[in-house]
Amino acid sequence: MTAAVFFGCTFIAFGPAIALFLFTIAREPLRVIFLIAGAFFWLVSLLLASLVWFISVQISNKDSAAQQKGLLIFGVVLSVLLQETFRFAYYKLLKKANEGLLTLSQEETMPISIRQLAYVSGLGFGFMSGAFSVVNILADSVGPGTIGIHGDSQHYFLSSAFMTMAIILLHMFWGVIFFDGCERQRWWAVAAVVVSHLVVSYLPEPAVRGQPGAHLRHPAGDGRLGLPHRRRLPEEPQALPHLQGHRLPACQPPAQITPRGTRSPARARTHTHTHTHTHTRSFPIHLLFKVNVFNLKAAGNSWK
C-alpha cells in the first residue's frame, strides 16, 4: 500500500517533468548541462533566502507563534524574490556566454538558442524546486505509518504531489516568459512572472488556514500525521492525546499481541463498558494504540 502511494505520488509529481526531460533534453549534452546549472542557481537562491530567514528567526522571539508565522511569510516572499533575481542573473550569464559558446562551436549560429535556454533553465529551476519540496514527503510515504490517523487530512501526500507537479511546470513556464520578457524588454511580462510566483507561493495558505487537515501542528513533524518523522522518534504514548473510548468502535482485541496475556473479548468488552472514561485506555484500545506506537517506534529506530 505504501509502495503504491509512493510510486503514485512520485509519478504524479515528477512524471511530466521527467517526460519533458527525456524527450527534449536528454539527448543534447549542452541542454543537460544548462539544466543542472539552472538547478544550481535555484539552490543558491534558496540558500541565501534560508540564511536570511534563519538569522531573522534566531534574533526573534521564538515563543510567539504569530511572529514565527510572520517571519515564515517574510521568508517565502524573500525566497521568491531571490529566485527571480537569480533567474535574471542566470539570464545575464547566458547572454554573456553567448559569444563563448559561439567560439566553442565554431559555427555561425549558436548551438543553443536563448529560447531553448529559457526552457531548460526554467525546467532546471522547477526540478530543484519540486525535488526540495516533495522528496522528503515521498520518502516518508514509503515507511510505515498511517497518514491522517490523528485527524489530519488523508490527502496530504496526494495534494503535495499535485502541487509539486504544478510548481515544476510553472517554473518552466515562468522561465520561458521571463527570458522572453528580458529579451524584448517587456518588463511587464517580468513583473507578471514575479507577481504570479508570489501568488502561487502564498496561495495554499488561506486555503489551509481554517482546516485542521493539511496543516501540521508542529512543523518538523512529530508523528502527528501518523508518520514517523525521518529525523525523530515519535513521542511516547503519554504525550499523545487521550483517546475517547467511545470514539473508537469496539473491536475484537488482537489476542496475539497483548502484553498482558490473552484475554477473552467478552471480558474486554465488559471491561470497557463498566469503567469510566479514565479507563478507556485499556485493552483493546490501549493495545491498538500500543501496536501503532510500536510500529512507529520501530520505524523510528530504523530511521536516522
Next chain:
Amino acid sequence: MNASDSEEDSYDERTALVPSENPVLPSYRPEPDLNPPLDPPTKRFGVSGRAGTAPVDGGGGGSDQEADVDEEELTLKYGAKHVIMLFIPVTLCMLVVVVTIKSVSFYTEKTNQTLIYTPFTENTASVGRRLLNSVLNTIIMISVIVVMTIFLVVLYKYRCYKFIHGWLILSSLMLLFWLSFMYLSEVFKTYNLAVDYPTVGVIIWNFGTVGMICIHWKGPLQLQQAYLILISALMALVFIKFLPEWSAWLILGAISVYDLVAVLSPKGPLRMLVETAQERNEPIFPALIYSSAMMWTVGMASPPEAQRSGQETDEEAEQSSRRAEPENRQSQLFPEDDLEEDRGVKLGLGDFIFYSVLVGKAAATGGDWNTTLACFVAILIGLCLTLLLLAIFKKALPALPISITFGLVFYFSTGFLVQPFMDNLAAHQFYI
C-alpha cells in the same frame, strides 16, 4: 575490523594517489607548439595517469600539424559531450552508494572499529577533545596519503614496474573479491535471503574474475566502466563506514587542498610523476582510471609506446595492458572519424570515491534527502566547472577541489539553514 594488509594496499593504492592525481583529462589536443598538456595523473593509481603524457607530445606534435584547427574545433564541439560522459558515471556511482546507504543498514551502523589510519576515537565527552581527535586523524590520513604518493613516485622513478603492477593487482583483487563478498552478504542480511555458500562462491568468483580481466587486461568498454564504478562505490562505502564523522569531513577538505597542491605546484609529487612519464615516453600501467572514450576497439594489441596526441587520457590508459584506443589513433593520421574515436575523457577513480563519500555521508547522516540532492548537484556543477577550466587551460587539473568545496558548503548550509526553512514551509504547505 581493522584494516587488513590488503585493505591497506587497496587503500593506499586507491586513496594515496587519489587526491594528488587528477585524472580529469579532456581529450583535447593541444596545438603542436603549445606545451604538451600534463596528463592528468590518475589520482590514485599514480603510475597509470602519468605515463601517458610523454608519448603524447611527440606523436601528437607531428600528426597534429595538419589537423590543428580541425582538432580544436572538434575538441571544443565535443566539450559538452565529455561533460555528460563524466556526469553519467559519477551519477551512477553516487546513486549506488546512496541506495546502499539507505537500504543496507550495515554501512551506517555505529562501530568501534576504525581504520588504522584514524586511530583516535570520536566518542569523547567534550567537543574540544572530539575536534582535536578529528584533526589528528586527518593529519595521519593525509600523511599516509602523501607518503604513499611519494613512494609511488620513487618507485616509478626507479623503474620498479613489477612492484607497482603487483600492488595494483593485489588491490583490485581485494576489492573485487573480499569487499564485494562483504557487500553481498550484507545485502542478503538486509533482505533476509538465505543463500548457501557454494552459490555465493560461484557468484563472487565469476564477478571477481571477470572484473580482474576487464580492468587489467581487455574487455568490453561498458563492462569495464561498470566494474570501475562498482569498485569505486565499494571503496566509498568502506570509507563511509569506517571513517568517524568529523574526521570524514575534515579529511575530505584536506584532501582537496592536497590535491590542489600536488597537481599544480611545481614540486608536487603528481606533477613530478607526470613529467617523468613525459620524459620517458612510457605507457601507463593498467591503472584505475575511468575512461569514457566514445569508440572503443576491443582486443587490439597495443604497441608499447603510444606516441600520440595530446589525448592524454586515452593514451595513457590504453597502453599495453588496455584497450585499443591508442592503437587506433596511432595508425591513422586523424581522419575525421578517428578524431571522433579519440575523444574520451578520463577521471581518476579517486575522484569517484571521494565524491561518493561526500554524497554518501550526506545521505547517511540526518536521513534527509534535500541535503543529499544539494550535494549531488553541487558536485556535478563542480565537475562541470573543472572541465570548463580544463578546456581553457588544457593541462592536468585536480578534479577534487572545486567539487568537494561546493559539496561541503552545500552540505553544511543545507543541513543547518535550508532544512529548517523547508520543514517549516512543508508544514504550512508553502511551495516556493
